[in-house]
Amino acid sequence: MESxxxxxxxxxxxxxxxxxxxxxxxxAGPDGMAAGEIARALDIAPNTLSAQLNLLSxxxxxxxxxxxxxxxxxxxxxxxxxxxxxxxxxxxxxxSEICTPVVEAAARGACCPTPQESLS
Amino acid sequence: MESxxxxxxxxxxxxxxxxxxxxxxxxAGPDGMAAGEIARALDIAPNTLSAQLNLLSxxxxxxxxxxxxxxxxxxxxxxxxxxxxxxxxxxxxxxSEICTPVVEAAARGACCPTPQESLS
DNA sequence: CTCATAATTCAATTATCGTTGAAATATGGA
DNA sequence: TCCATATTTCAACGATAATTGAATTATGAG
Numbered sequence: 497m498e499s500x501x502x503x504x505x506x507x508x509x510x511x512x513x514x515x516x517x518x519x520x521x522x523x524a525g526p527d528g529m530a531a532g533e534i535a536r537a538l539d540i541a542p543n544t545l546s547a548q549l550n551l552l553s554x555x556x557x558x559x560x561x562x563x564x565x566x567x568x569x570x571x572x573x574x575x576x577x578x579x580x581x582x583x584x585x586x587x588x589x590x591x592s593e594i595c596t597p598v599v600e601a602a603a604r605g606a607c608c609p610t611p612q613e614s615l616s
Numbered sequence: 617m618e619s620x621x622x623x624x625x626x627x628x629x630x631x632x633x634x635x636x637x638x639x640x641x642x643x644a645g646p647d648g649m650a651a652g653e654i655a656r657a658l659d660i661a662p663n664t665l666s667a668q669l670n671l672l673s674x675x676x677x678x679x680x681x682x683x684x685x686x687x688x689x690x691x692x693x694x695x696x697x698x699x700x701x702x703x704x705x706x707x708x709x710x711x712s713e714i715c716t717p718v719v720e721a722a723a724r725g726a727c728c729p730t731p732q733e734s735l736s
Numbered sequence: 737c738t739c740a741t742a743a744t745t746c747a748a749t750t751a752t753c754g755t756t757g758a759a760a761t762a763t764g765g766a
Numbered sequence: 767t768c769c770a771t772a773t774t775t776c777a778a779c780g781a782t783a784a785t786t787g788a789a790t791t792a793t794g795a796g
Contacts (some may be wrong), residue, residue: 503632509703510626510658511784515619522707522714531743544785546744551783565742565793573713580700587642593693594642598700599719607686631754651773664755666774685763685772745790753782760775766768766778 497582499558501556508555512553514548521558521571528570557607619701621676625699628675631666633660636670641678648690650683 509515517536521529529537535545549569552558556575561568587594640716641649653700657663669689670689672678676695681688707714 497651499632499635503630503635506626506630506635507783510623510630512619512623513784515623515626518693526713530701532741534741541786542743543745543787549786550744562793567743571713573707574717576703576714580714581721583696583700584718587693587696593646593691594700597694597697600702601701604702634752652771661756662773663757663775667754670774682763684779687773740793740795743791743795746788747786749784749786751782751784754780756777756779758776761773763770763772765770 497578498564502579502582505555505557508552508557511539511548515543517545517548518552518557518571521569522576524570524571526573528561528568530566530568532566534569588604617698622699622702625675625677625695628672628677631668633658633664634672637665637668638672638677638691641689642696644690646690646693648688649674650686650688652686689729 498505509518511536517534517540520537521535531549531582534540535542537546540548549558549560550574553560553569557572558569561570584595584598629638635669637654637660640654640657651665651669652662654660654669655662658665660668669678669680673680673689678689679692679694681690704715
């Protein structure tokens with residue numbers, strides 16, 4: 497991932513409402529949520545939310561699909577994983593201070609339930 | 617970590633120069649680098665860099681120590697780990713789409729050399 | 737076709753951020 | 767003490783970002 501891209505993605509997440517939207521969508525999973533539903537859940541004006549969703553979308557962090565009159569937004573999980581990997585990449589110059597606690601916590605089940613199952 | 621704190625930390629990283637500074641400091645490891653040394657390496661004016669280091673410092677991402685006339689900056693690895701864990705936390709609502717690739721890549725050695733060694 | 741719902745786009749305002757030049761503080765050496 | 771180096775602080779300017787109200791586009795129902 498290019499530095500420029502990473503900056504755009506970090507900036508997209510670096511705002512209270514947008515981080516809240518993103519977290520909500522992660523919880524919603526692949527099914528996603530309609531824009532109006534998100535607006536009601538977080539008490540954000542529809543037009544304000546639209547601008548924020550557009551920014552998240554341009555950053556590649558969420559995708560949009562239409563279902564009747566509703567626009568359903570869902571997380572681009574691959575982009576998010578790539579961003580996390582990019583941030584962890586830096587710690588690989590002989591210093592494992594950053595990623596070791598992350599890997600430990602994940603392995604311990606602090607993150608997903610038994611992520612080890614996915615390992616070969 | 618509180619949402620507010622996470623936003624401040626993401627915002628600190630969401631700027632080209634600051635992300636570059638942070639990456640440089642991660643590569644420098646616990647020894648860190650002097651402010652002037654960073655300024656020369658990234659071709660940033662000393663006063664501009666100072667403002668950016670101050671922001672990174674206020675976000676808790678770097679620490680400062682004095683060595684003679686130089687101020688040495690180094691990464692707060694614990695803060696960075698905590699931020700990554702916070703971002704991964706969201707994917708634990710029954711969806712492992714985000715953290716599984718991260719854990720896999722780390723285990724594969726894409727991140728630190730053999731981070732598994734640190735696991736109990 | 738007409739109407740209501742869902743969401744976006746546009747223009748304008750306000751607030752915040754990044755950069756710059758000049759001045760100030762801190763440290764070490766002569 | 768005086769000077770040079772290292773870095774920060776301050777004030778100001780220009781650029782960028784967030785929010786709001788009004789108008790617009792898109793879809794589905796009757």
